[in-house]
Amino acid sequence: MNEPSLTPAVVIGAGLVGASVGAALTTAGVEVHLIDSVSSHARVAASRGGGSTEPIDPATVRLVVVAVPPAKLAEVVADALATYGKATVTDVGSVKGTVLADLRARGVNLARYVGSHPMAGSQRVGPLTARADLFADRTWVITPHDTSRAKAVLTVHALARACGARIVSMGATHHDEAVAQVSHLPQLMSSLTAARLNDVPDEHLNLAGQGLRDVTRIAASDPRLWTQIISANSEAVRAELEAVRDSLDELLAGWGDPEALRRFLADGRQGTRAIPGKHGAGGVAYAEVVVTIPDAPGALARLFADIEAAGVNVEDVRIEHDPAREVGYLAVQVTKPVAKSLQAAMTEAGWTLRPAESL
Ligand SMILES: NC(=O)c1ccc[n+]([C@@H]2O[C@H](COP(=O)([O-])OP(=O)(O)OC[C@H]3O[C@@H](n4cnc5c(N)ncnc54)[C@H](O)[C@@H]3O)[C@@H](O)[C@H]2O)c1
Numbered sequence: 001m002n003e004p005s006l007t008p009a010v011v012i013g014a015g016l017v018g019a020s021v022g023a024a025l026t027t028a029g030v031e032v033h034l035i036d037s038v039s040s041h042a043r044v045a046a047s048r049g050g051g052s053t054e055p056i057d058p059a060t061v062r063l064v065v066v067a068v069p070p071a072k073l074a075e076v077v078a079d080a081l082a083t084y085g086k087a088t089v090t091d092v093g094s095v096k097g098t099v100l101a102d103l104r105a106r107g108v109n110l111a112r113y114v115g116s117h118p119m120a121g122s123q124r125v126g127p128l129t130a131r132a133d134l135f136a137d138r139t140w141v142i143t144p145h146d147t148s149r150a151k152a153v154l155t156v157h158a159l160a161r162a163c164g165a166r167i168v169s170m171g172a173t174h175h176d177e178a179v180a181q182v183s184h185l186p187q188l189m190s191s192l193t194a195a196r197l198n199d200v201p202d203e204h205l206n207l208a209g210q211g212l213r214d215v216t217r218i219a220a221s222d223p224r225l226w227t228q229i230i231s232a233n234s235e236a237v238r239a240e241l242e243a244v245r246d247s248l249d250e251l252l253a254g255w256g257d258p259e260a261l262r263r264f265l266a267d268g269r270q271g272t273r274a275i276p277g278k279h280g281a282g283g284v285a286y287a288e289v290v291v292t293i294p295d296a297p298g299a300l301a302r303l304f305a306d307i308e309a310a311g312v313n314v315e316d317v318r319i320e321h322d323p324a325r326e327v328g329y330l331a332v333q334v335t336k337p338v339a340k341s342l343q344a345a346m347t348e349a350g351w352t353l354r355p356a357e358s359l
């Protein structure tokens with residue numbers, strides 16, 4: 001069967017996610033038209049390869065992707081179904097059940113609507129933070145409902161594939177329970193930790209290392225966006241928070257007992273191992289080769305060139321800064337069998353390595 005055509009497509013909401021979808025589709029050869037209630041957002045997204053801001057005949061549009069804030073999704077999806085009479089309409093909102101319920105309450109014919117949710121983003125918003133490869137190798141959840149037309153479902157599959165994502169299909173309610181556990185609770189826990197820092201004096205904050213930065217990255221997210229996300233998934237998130245409260249009570253009840261503390265920490269470590277690897281396989285423990293990068297122009301580019309020359313497949317990278325010294329560290333994650341050869345190649349190329357812990 002032929003892949004459904006996505007071209008021309010319209011993206012409504014040219015922020016982080018919309019502009020990234022626009023850029024990914026444009027890269028895949030799809031003609032993309034960008035619309036945003038803030039016209040400069042659409043222009044910025046267009047200038048960064050996300051598509052064009054030229055108007056288009058609505059009757060010709062095959063696909064509409066709605067990427068506006070959660071509280072506006074149902075209204076904009078309903079308008080899009082009315083305006084683009086032949087198009088499949090999807091939204092990329094972080095919560096699916098409330099959008100579907102709102103659309104049903106409006107009495108809209110939902111045959112051409114299929115919800116979806118790319119599990120990729122960042123703590124930043126706006127078109128300047130968009131990237132064409134944001135969805136590459138990431139999960140894109142598709143949530144068909146009982147009245148979605150098969151062709152519309154296939155079109156949304158083709159959208160996710162064109163963006164390089166891995167497709168998972170599930171019902172909206174199931175999706176919302178899952179993201180309460182793997183996205184919404186983690187956001188709240190990160191915010192809880194970061195909020196404690198408001199009462200910490202500067203001389204203590206100056207000691208902060210990478211651990212604190214890792215745990216608080218997503219606490220920097222937009223509070224308006226996340227208020228809408230969590231409010232739309234309120235019950236499922238509340239259940240997760242109550243479970244955390246129980247765990248915290250248990251931790252405090254056993255306080256002072258090293259064995260209870262060890263069990264608590266071991267449970268946490270086991271939890272990290274439950275997270276699937278980047279292709280959806282079981283968790284993979286990578287080895288990390290940590291290279292010192294001098295704070296000099298071009299150092300990072302040279303380092304990447306040397307890693308490429310070593311012919312090693314890089315699974316992930318992370319940059320750490322040393323606030324006390326004029327250096328940074330590039331932590332390169334690779335599979336264990338190739339770690340030693342990467343270490344040797346880096347040393348031979350003149351780089352200083354931090355002592356390995358896990359090779
Ligand atoms: N941020 C993430 O990590 C992430 C990841 C996956 C999905 N999402 C979902 O994607 C959607 C967009 O989030 P984002 O992070 O791109 O936010 P964003 O703020 O970067 O972008 C939203 C854009 O929508 C525009 N907009 C608002 N109301 C509009 C309307 N009525 N018509 C047209 N444009 C309108 C805004 O001007 C803005 O440019 C949200 O529903 C969010 O739940 C976010």
Ligand SMILES: O=C(O)C(=O)C[C@]1(C(=O)O)C=C[C@@H](O)C=C1
Pocket residue numbers: 093094118119120121122123182183184218
């Ligand atoms: O990487 C991040 O910054 C994200 O938090 C992205 C993330 C997530 O929880 O994974 C956040 C919300 C979205 O709905 C989807 C993806």
